Amino acid sequence: MEVFLIFISAVLVNNFVLSYFLGICPFIGVSGKIESASSMGFAVTFVLTLSAAITWLINRYILIAFNVPFLEYVSFIIVIAALVQFVEMFIRRMSKTLYDALGIYLPLITTNCAILGLALFGALRQYSFIENIVFGIGAGLGFTLALVVMAGIREELDLADVPKPLQGAAITLIIAGLLALAFMGFAGLISA
Amino acid sequence: MGITVLFISIVSMGGVGLVLAIILAIADKKLAVEEDPRVTKALELLPGANCGACGFAGCNAYANALVEGKVSISACKPGGNEVSRKLAELLGVEEAEEMSPKVARVFCSGGLAEAVRSRVYTGVETCAAAHLIGGEKACVYSCIGYGDCVFACQFDAICMGENGLPEVDLERCTGCGECVKACPRHIIGLTGYEEVVHVYCSSHDKGAVVRKVCSAGCVACGLCEKDDETGAVTMKDGLSVVDHGVDKAPVLAAKRCPTKVIRISSPTPGYEDVFKKAKEKLEAAIAQEEAAKAAAKAAKKSKETE
Structure with a gap:
């Protein structure tokens, strides 16, 4: 039950993008088309899940075991950077089109604060190994959900008559704000 | 104590880095993508200004399109004729007509x-x-x-x-x-x-x-x-x-x-x-015209005097 709550909490109630405002850069940058948005979401989910597992191991068996908690940031960033490199090679091998569509945002997953945020949250909340992985999957799916919803709205928006001063980034930010407001509605779902 | 912590830090971070580096090195070999070597060569020939004058998002994108043979080799305006000539050599295509710089x-x-x-x-x-x-x-x-x-x-x-x-x-x-x-x-x-x-x-x-x-x-x-x-x-x-x-x-x-x-x-x-x-050419045309006018004038004048 605890695990299920962590999952729901990460996807909806404490959605990384729309409640914690982490990972806004790809949220704005890659939410133009549903296809690339979902691919980006799954790439991030993959990195989140793997990094949740590895950072938990590092935290438990290196940082806590040797009592060097101040190395948290350094070690987590190393892991994330390596994972992103790995994902980049993988996607490039699997689909050149997808690789081109994601463009610069793929290596930028390294600096996606949602991923470092997840690693730090996991350490802070003292989750168990399974809980931490579920937390990672949940956060990733929440991120994907936010991106896909945003992309869906933006695809419709291409057909709408947006006033000139609001076109482009401006209307995107307004929509992001409205979406965040809407996600506030989930706040009562779980009493944390 | 201080030395021990320092030692542990260096060894643990170094160890983590090393393990990840080995994994990445293996992955790099296993997941290597075969890329047309001409892309890199074409990219070297291009000016690298990423100005976008060719209509692509930067020199890299243009180099890729070039090798795929989808675009004209003379789209690079900053490179001019020199670059297009070298590209023609590299890609083995007919040299494009002289660009108008x-x-x-x-x-x-x-x-x-x-x-x-x-x-x-x-x-x-x-x-x-x-x-x-x-x-x-x-x-x-x-x-x-x-x-x-x-x-x-x-x-x-x-x-x-x-x-x-x-x-x-x-x-x-x-x-x-x-x-x-x-x-x-x-x-x-x-x-x-x-x-x-x-x-x-x-x-x-x-x-x-x-x-x-x-x-x-x-x-x-x-x-x-x-x-x-x-x-x-x-x-x-x-x-x-x-x-x-x-x-x-x-x-x-x-x-x-x-x-x-x-x-x-x-x-x-x-x-x-x-x-x-x-x-x-322009000046000659004008001089000719003016001479013709002067001649016409003179002819008119001489006609009047007659």
Whole structure:
């Protein structure tokens, strides 16, 4: 039950993008088309899940075991950077089109604060190994959900008559704000 | 204690780094993508300015498209003929027809000395911002002078002159057209190397208005198109326009222009010969015409005396 709550909490109630405002850069940058948005979401989910597992191991068996908690940031960033490199090679091998569509945002997953945020949250909340992985999957799916919803709205928006001063980034930010407001509605779902 | 912690830190982080590095090294070998080696070579040939003049998002994208054979090898304007020749060699395709190299020229003569400044602008110092409320100069077609074009130029070919007008270094200009896009008043244009005469004013105002706001503007007097049946120079919407396809008249127009906004331009570097020939051709045509007129006049005179 605890695990299920962590999952729901990460996807909806404490959605990384729309409640914690982490990972806004790809949220704005890659939410133009549903296809690339979902691919980006799954790439991030993959990195989140793997990094949740590895950072938990590092935290438990290196940082806590040797009592060097101040190395948290350094070690987590190393892991994330390596994972992103790995994902980049993988996607490039699997689909050149997808690789081109994601463009610069793929290596930028390294600096996606949602991923470092997840690693730090996991350490802070003292989750168990399974809980931490579920937390990672949940956060990733929440991120994907936010991106896909945003992309869906933006695809419709291409057909709408947006006033000139609001076109482009401006209307995107307004929509992001409205979406965040809407996600506030989930706040009562779980009493944390 | 201190030394132990330091030791543990170095060993643990080094260990983590090493393990990840080994994994990545293996993955790099296993997941290697076969890339056409010509892409890297084509990329080396390109200027690497990522100006976007070819229509692709940077040199890398263009190099990829080139190798796939989807685009013309002469789309790179900064690289010019030299690059397109090398690309032809590399890709083994027919050499494209000679590109017409272009350079940017600023079609405004209203510098600080010539143009009347009727307002004081204290806002953000970019042309785009100043253009929204009109800038300092009274002429609404004038160069605003905050140098958006200077910043847009990737090749350091434009600098602001002492007179507050941008000056294009024709040696460095590659004709990529970024400054043309950056200018909110659209007074920068790309010109071909065979063009001899240009109108260095963009004002469509009536003569009286232009006289009030600038001493170096086109006053739409129409002297340039007078006696000109070839149609090389025409008045269009209060501004004279030179048709470069037509011989003869432009040089004459430059001589006639009272405010000297129609001027003989400096030649495009590397094409001085073509420019000189074009100019000589124009001048010869005019001399011929004038001689014919003088002869007709003399004939008339001698007829009258008879």
